[in-house]
Amino acid sequence: MLAEGxxxxxxxxxxxDGFDLAVPAGTVCGLLGPNGAxxxxxxxxxxxxxxxxxxxxxxxxxxxAREAPAVRRQVALNGQQSTVDDVLTGKENLVMxxxxxxxxxxxxxxxxxxxxxxxxxxxxxxxxxxxxxxxMRRRLDLASSFIMRPSVxxxxxxxxxxxxxxxxxxxxxxxxxxAEGTTVLLTTxxxxxxxxxxxxxxxxxxxxxxxxxxxDQLKSKLGGDRIEVVVRxxxxxxxxADVLGPDAEVDPDAFRVSxxxxxxVAALTRVTSALAAKGVEAEDIALRRPTLxxxxxxxxxxxxxxxxxx
Amino acid sequence: xxxxVVDSWIVAKRDLIHWVRExxxxxxxxxxxxxxxxxxxxxxxxxxxxxxGGDYIEFLLPGMFGQTIAFGVGSTLMMVSMDADRGVTxxxxxxxxxxxGVVAGRSIADLVNSSLELLVLALCGLVIGWSFHDGxxxxxxxxxxxxxxxxxxxxxxxxxxxxxxxxxxxxxxxxLFPLTMFANTFVSPELMxxxxxxxxxxxxxxxxxxxxxxxxGNPGVGGDSWAAQNSLxxxxxxxxxxxxxxxxxxxxxxRNLSR
Numbered sequence: 001m002l003a004e005g006x007x008x009x010x011x012x013x014x015x016x017d018g019f020d021l022a023v024p025a026g027t028v029c030g031l032l033g034p035n036g037a038x039x040x041x042x043x044x045x046x047x048x049x050x051x052x053x054x055x056x057x058x059x060x061x062x063x064x065a066r067e068a069p070a071v072r073r074q075v076a077l078n079g080q081q082s083t084v085d086d087v088l089t090g091k092e093n094l095v096m097x098x099x100x101x102x103x104x105x106x107x108x109x110x111x112x113x114x115x116x117x118x119x120x121x122x123x124x125x126x127x128x129x130x131x132x133x134x135x136m137r138r139r140l141d142l143a144s145s146f147i148m149r150p151s152v153x154x155x156x157x158x159x160x161x162x163x164x165x166x167x168x169x170x171x172x173x174x175x176x177x178x179a180e181g182t183t184v185l186l187t188t189x190x191x192x193x194x195x196x197x198x199x200x201x202x203x204x205x206x207x208x209x210x211x212x213x214x215x216d217q218l219k220s221k222l223g224g225d226r227i228e229v230v231v232r233x234x235x236x237x238x239x240x241a242d243v244l245g246p247d248a249e250v251d252p253d254a255f256r257v258s259x260x261x262x263x264x265v266a267a268l269t270r271v272t273s274a275l276a277a278k279g280v281e282a283e284d285i286a287l288r289r290p291t292l293x294x295x296x297x298x299x300x301x302x303x304x305x306x307x308x309x310x
Numbered sequence: 311x312x313x314x315v316v317d318s319w320i321v322a323k324r325d326l327i328h329w330v331r332e333x334x335x336x337x338x339x340x341x342x343x344x345x346x347x348x349x350x351x352x353x354x355x356x357x358x359x360x361x362x363g364g365d366y367i368e369f370l371l372p373g374m375f376g377q378t379i380a381f382g383v384g385s386t387l388m389m390v391s392m393d394a395d396r397g398v399t400x401x402x403x404x405x406x407x408x409x410x411g412v413v414a415g416r417s418i419a420d421l422v423n424s425s426l427e428l429l430v431l432a433l434c435g436l437v438i439g440w441s442f443h444d445g446x447x448x449x450x451x452x453x454x455x456x457x458x459x460x461x462x463x464x465x466x467x468x469x470x471x472x473x474x475x476x477x478x479x480x481x482x483x484x485x486l487f488p489l490t491m492f493a494n495t496f497v498s499p500e501l502m503x504x505x506x507x508x509x510x511x512x513x514x515x516x517x518x519x520x521x522x523x524x525x526x527g528n529p530g531v532g533g534d535s536w537a538a539q540n541s542l543x544x545x546x547x548x549x550x551x552x553x554x555x556x557x558x559x560x561x562x563x564x565r566n567l568s569r
Binding site: 044047048049050051069072073075076077079080081082083085087088092096097099100101102128 | 313316317320321323324327328331332395396397398400401402403404405406407411567568
């Protein structure tokens with residue numbers, strides 16, 4: 001998947017303004033950014049749903065503007081909303097899409113059974129989708145994207161609005177299809193999601209690429225996670241600062257000391273036992289990941305502007 | 311081409327399954343015209359005059375058929391705007407399916423639904439005293455004209471459905487209701503004040519209803535205006551005009567979703 005200088009205008013606003021992207025086959029690229037950064041616009045252009053106003057893009061070896069039908073045979077799109085039909089059963093949903101992808105009736109049914117099995121929905125195959133849980137619907141939606149074994153999958157905020165367990169289920173399915181060789185372009189507002197799934201992260205800001213790299217590269221750019229220790233007594237602050245190392249920042253008003261850590265849980269264990277050894281009783285110890293806002297602030301130097309159009 | 315046929319059947323089947331599985335909706339759809347027939351026919355009926363004489367229930371039924379057909383545009387645009395809103399339309403567009411299939415399927419499903427409504431209304435009418443008097447062939451022709459108007463309205467519904475959100479689509483009833491009343495559906499235009507009479511006479515729905523009355527051999531046919539005297543011709547022409555305008559508009563709108 002390749003994009004060069006993509007531009008797209010809505011009325012007066014450039015939703016994309018010179019967007020570049022290169023995703024090697026069989027990898028996952030996470031498109032990260034606040035609402036209005038142009039994530040969805042980029043996905044819709046690459047999935048041939050929007051015409052571009054400038055630049056060029058190639059998906060699965062075909063130009064999205066000139067060879068849209070060829071692109072459509074190779075890609076699948078999973079949008080923010082679920083396209084699952086509530087009234088149909090899980091299997092009927094899959095058979096319908098299979099037929100619309102021009103499989104014969106028998107092929108469509110066989111493929112539906114296969115996918116239900118793969119996505120762990122066999123038991124619910126003949127239940128109406130209305131009775132499915134949020135995670136099951138999402139999985140059914142994903143399954144319907146895989147009918148044609150697409151070489152490229154677009155996932156537009158696949159876990160927005162799902163609880164942690166259901167998010168985990170969706171992540172597992174995404175990892176599975178990637179292992180089978182599918183290229184995935186994923187948009188998300190969640191840093192941990194990109195962290196879990198993506199080989200490469202691209203941060204979008206007002207229609208341009210603000211930063212890109214592997215999750216680790218981006219994190220080190222930001223200083224990664226922080227550990228925060230709160231104590232009861234101001235006298236203990238220097239002791240804690242000593243434990244946390246030379247980068248420790250002391251906030252005497254809040255009785256808080258914080259420092260960047262690279263290895264999360266190991267750091268937590270180390271700090272807890274070191275404090276116990278020194279006889280310091282902490283009021284609170286917490287590990288905190290940088291929020292998307294902080295990432296964004298660090299990378300672009302300004303706060304995320306929410307635009308009307310996502 | 312073969313796929314256009316297969317795809318439209320698949321899309322139509324989806325809607326038909328909806329109706330079968332959600333009988334409450336079908337019932338609500340059918341209940342309104344049936345209740346209206348009873349209210350207008352049996353409650354108001356005795357106080358109603360048919361211009362030129364004749365039984366009011368005989369006059370009313372073709373009007374009810376017409377109103378049901380016109381209301382159909384509301385359900386078309388509701389379904390279209392809901393599909394667009396939920397991203398189903400995007401999925402259709404990003405798939406290799408025939409794009410004609412999407413709209414053709416919509417037409418098939420809507421025509422089947424409207425035929426069913428007409429059938430129930432007709433049976434209800436037969437029970438309370440309506441009948442056709444010019445033979446089954448003319449009666450079938452009348453129903454064909456009604457469905458021809460329905461087909462034309464599918465395109466109006468698709469165009470508007472792509473234009474508005476489902477919330478707005480729901481409000482379409484507010485416009486449809488008066489549009490079906492400023493016509494010859496319930497009262498002869500001859501009994502209306504001058505300006506409204508012109509509106510009612512030239513209302514496309516009036517042409518189809520008048521043509522149906524003529525073909526069923528029901529009272530209330532004819533009038534002074536050219537529109538009233540040429541209702542059969544207009545019942546063919548008006549829908550053709552709608553199709554000629556809204557078919558290309560819908561296709562254009564559908565393509566411009568990628569703007």
